[in-house]
Amino acid sequence: MEKPRESNVERLRTGILEMIEELGLGFGDRLPTEKEMVERFHISRPTLREALKLLEQEAVIDSHQGKGRFLAAGALLSIARPITKFESVSQMVSSHGYTAETRLLGFSAVPADPVTAERLAVAEGTPLVRVERLRSSGGQPLVYSVDWLPRALVGEGLEGTPDWSGSLVALLDRGGRRPVASTANVRAVLLPDEVSGLHGLEEFGPALLIEEVCYAACGTRVIYAMDYHRGSAFSFSFVRK
């Protein structure tokens, strides 16, 4: 049932990067010709060209008709874990080197207000679940987060309470609605007063707020999240071009 997450062209793309490494090519050096690469990877020229186009778009290589392909600026700037890589908050926290503990601050059934309804593309008043959690490491609060999920997606509520303190990703995965992508935006804020007051987060300091709408593979929106990342603990990398 599991799809190969990496398409053929994707695999080829990383193969080309490995080849560049192997050959010890540096900035401005010329790549092997299409003909040579076709032989090396045992694939056809159109397929190879699709992979090369990806690297062109990433500014890793530069192509000139009649001359060849050359390593460009983007080759220098490959980022290990960019902000554009979708991952759960738990994954993100541990990838920053923290061992996270999750504390459930509260959850409740609420109707969708106009803003949230628009974000999740549901009708106003649709039953939602609001989950409020705090990730900490060694007693230091790291991420304060609020998530909204359509009630219909997380069990029918018959058996009472799912494990809200666990991973929402895992919970949705059981219903075949695992989030795989999101549209997000980021800004700098302070924690809202009522939050810092209620949960003893007066020392949290400036926060990086990532507000995102998560999508399942089938296209339905499954989570609207607001994650406040403690400014002194997190930074995110990316490439601009």
Added chain:
Amino acid sequence: MEKPRESNVERLRTGILEMIEELGLGFGDRLPTEKEMVERFHISRPTLREALKLLEQEAVIDSHQGKGRFLAAGALLSIARPITKFESVSQMVSSHGYTAETRLLGFSAVPADPVTAERLAVAEGTPLVRVERLRSSGGQPLVYSVDWLPRALVGEGLEGTPDWSGSLVALLDRGGRRPVASTANVRAVLLPDEVSGLHGLEEFGPALLIEEVCYAACGTRVIYAMDYHRGSAFSFSFVRK
């Protein structure tokens, strides 16, 4: 002598986006088949597929063998300026709807300290220029920024002072070293005390700090920048997948 800045595939890519707009397609909708698009754009299938692969990588469309191509999460952001798009601070400010005024807070010739030298890939002690500026709009401070540039790149200093209050991009462009990409990271901070005290920015509030190293097309690093974006005025979008 001027090369067509837009390759054929590039042009085709925007053509597809326009077509999506025209057809009024929304998230999850199916795109026309390759066959139909080949007829519409009068190009061959491999060429079309190169353009489609680009949009796939941008998460604008999603492809499934046997089923078709579908609009994905990235389509919602293709209009908004994503954080991953390289642009100057001035461009960014005006794209957020502000009319920016730039005030030069100071500049000086400094030797490269260890950290800055590593960022710019120059030897420690290399002569640099440090430029400190503040962008405002209607009296409201928006972005406080500090830039370091190798002295050698910005005129030889014979004629005294270049126009530091203008665009650094334009300045570097004259030397053929226009920055075109960067590696960046983002975090939430407060303005350093000495900065807010010296320049009357006590009310600036939490700031989104984007720290980036800019590259010219030829691969040399031309700017090391720290841009403090006022949290209450800016937010940046992006797609995660």
Added chain:
DNA sequence: TTGTCTCAACTTGTTTGACAAGTGAAACGT
């Protein structure tokens, strides 16, 4: 010798045609 021109070889860009593989629905038989 020196400089210029021509041309052939090589590179990427594009097209055409074909087949493989996955999908879904209609047609079919039980």
Added chain:
DNA sequence: ACGTTTCACTTGTCAAACAAGTTGAGACAA
């Protein structure tokens, strides 16, 4: 009514060819 097969349609991959831009060697003339 239900499961199965078949078939049309989609994307994925391949092969061969020509167009267009670049380079360099060799012919040629001064």
